[in-house]
Amino acid sequence: MPTLKFLGAIQQVTGSCYLVETTQGKILLECGMYQGELRPEKSPERFFSFDPGTIDAVILSHAHLDHSGLLPKLAREGYRGPVFVTEPTRDLLGVMLKDAAFLQEKDVEWENRIRQRTGKEIIEPLYDMKDAENALGLLKGLGYNQRTQVIPGIELRFRDAGHIIGSAIVELWVDKHGTRTKIVFSGDLGNSFSPLLRDPETLETADILLMESTYGDRDHRNADETLAEFKQVLDTAIEGGGNTFIPAFAVGRTQDLLYHLGKFYRKGVLKQQKVFLDSPMATSVSEIYARHRDLYNNENPEFNKAILRGWENWLPILSYTRTTLESMALNNITSGAIIIAGSGMCTGGRIRHHFKHNLWRSKSHIVFTGFQARGTLGRNLVDGAKQVRFMGQEFAVKAKIHTLGGFSAHAGQSQLLDWAGQFQKKRPHLYLVHGELDKMLALQNKFHEEYNWHANIPASGETIQL
Numbered sequence: 487m488p489t490l491k492f493l494g495a496i497q498q499v500t501g502s503c504y505l506v507e508t509t510q511g512k513i514l515l516e517c518g519m520y521q522g523e524l525r526p527e528k529s530p531e532r533f534f535s536f537d538p539g540t541i542d543a544v545i546l547s548h549a550h551l552d553h554s555g556l557l558p559k560l561a562r563e564g565y566r567g568p569v570f571v572t573e574p575t576r577d578l579l580g581v582m583l584k585d586a587a588f589l590q591e592k593d594v595e596w597e598n599r600i601r602q603r604t605g606k607e608i609i610e611p612l613y614d615m616k617d618a619e620n621a622l623g624l625l626k627g628l629g630y631n632q633r634t635q636v637i638p639g640i641e642l643r644f645r646d647a648g649h650i651i652g653s654a655i656v657e658l659w660v661d662k663h664g665t666r667t668k669i670v671f672s673g674d675l676g677n678s679f680s681p682l683l684r685d686p687e688t689l690e691t692a693d694i695l696l697m698e699s700t701y702g703d704r705d706h707r708n709a710d711e712t713l714a715e716f717k718q719v720l721d722t723a724i725e726g727g728g729n730t731f732i733p734a735f736a737v738g739r740t741q742d743l744l745y746h747l748g749k750f751y752r753k754g755v756l757k758q759q760k761v762f763l764d765s766p767m768a769t770s771v772s773e774i775y776a777r778h779r780d781l782y783n784n785e786n787p788e789f790n791k792a793i794l795r796g797w798e799n800w801l802p803i804l805s806y807t808r809t810t811l812e813s814m815a816l817n818n819i820t821s822g823a824i825i826i827a828g829s830g831m832c833t834g835g836r837i838r839h840h841f842k843h844n845l846w847r848s849k850s851h852i853v854f855t856g857f858q859a860r861g862t863l864g865r866n867l868v869d870g871a872k873q874v875r876f877m878g879q880e881f882a883v884k885a886k887i888h889t890l891g892g893f894s895a896h897a898g899q900s901q902l903l904d905w906a907g908q909f910q911k912k913r914p915h916l917y918l919v920h921g922e923l924d925k926m927l928a929l930q931n932k933f934h935e936e937y938n939w940h941a942n943i944p945a946s947g948e949t950i951q952l
């Protein structure tokens with residue numbers, strides 16, 4: 487009997503991983519990295535609960551590292567099979583997995599310096615650049631709506647999930663003794679209010695449905711209100727003589743922000759004179775976004791036209807700071823700038839350097855525009871910490887912290903319910919994944935109330951029969 491095993495992003499939002507096993511072979515759906523406090527890769531024991539050499543194929547829904555970031559580790563441990571992704575995802579991973587490998591190498595180098603001084607044994611990186619390159623060599627880019635055989639007896643089709651460029655809802659048909667079971671994995675479903683991308687495609691049939699539940703407990707704030715609030719924060723920052731710092735995911739959120747800032751600029755209401763994209767990765771990703779503009783929605787013809795000649799054409803006060811020196815020079819600007827830097831949850835990247843120089847200044851404004859996982863520096867700040875510790879030091883938090891919920895790249899509760907509600911003919915067996923338990927319970931309740939439909943909340947390691 488074919489089975490599906492829930493391995494990651496179970497009652498939490500990171501580390502996506504599911505294993506489908508049939509008599510014909512094993513496929514891994516997602517190979518995500520953990521972020522935040524629950525990071526098994528930080529612990530020495532092996533963290534794949536299967537032998538990577540026995541996997542026949544891998545499928546990734548999109549490029550975010552919590553869905554793709556352990557792929558180089560899988561390659562390091564012997565995986566040599568195909569990795570099915572959409573074409574934009576393949577382009578994005580080319581940037582992201584190399585960046586992730588670079589960070590792994592740097593982290594370990596730093597830690598080993600300390601270890602050597604204290605006489606401790608040195609450690610190996612989770613994976614290195616060679617592993618990332620090997621993993622990239624395995625990628626097979628597919629178009630949306632193209633049906634492909636993954637292994638004998640399993641077919642795959644990607645549908646547009648509208649979450650980031652190239653993001654997909656995964657449809658899988660699994661054969662068993664002449665009958666077929668259809669699995670639909672929502673991946674991360676986009677927020678229909680996000681400005682650039684299309685709405686998630688609606689599907690109508692499935693036997694088994696795995697659905698994300700990141701925002702299972704609430705709807706996002708209205709998009710117009712969020713934009714008004716964003717504008718208000720920017721005005722307050724400039725009136726108070728400070729800078730605005732926006733920790734942002736390089737993929738998706740950064741491009742949405744550049745879009746909104748460009749709109750403000752073009753309306754003549756943006757008072758700031760400079761916007762810095764202080765992230766080489768976000769810069770490369772933005773270029774990839776511009777390349778795949780055929781996947782944008784048709785609601786912003788002015789933007790779709792402007793982007794043909796690059797982001798600076800849309801937002802003329804935009805500068806890219808590629809080098810470390812250029813990034814450090816931003817410390818000399820004391821007011822009037824908007825600085826967008828990674829990482830989105832402040833677990834690494836240049837934003838931490840900006841925080842080191844600005845978190846303790848009362849004139850600084852920090853705008854969180856994305857989900858902050860438990861245990862991250864970003865979550866601590868959003869939760870109102872007055873003192874935080876990072877880069878080996880304590881910092882007082884005097885900066886004004888703002889959280890803007892409406893920018894989410896994820897569907898809110900009503901959008902999730904509506905999307906699942908399209909499966910009308912026969913309600914699939916529904917499993918909630920990719921969400922914290924309280925969010926899942928809230929969504930489970932809603933499914934009972936609205937549809938009299940039971941949403942299962944699988945436990946980590948649970949296996950179901952297909």
Ligand SMILES: [Zn+2]
Pocket residue numbers: 548550649674
């Ligand atoms: Zn995502």
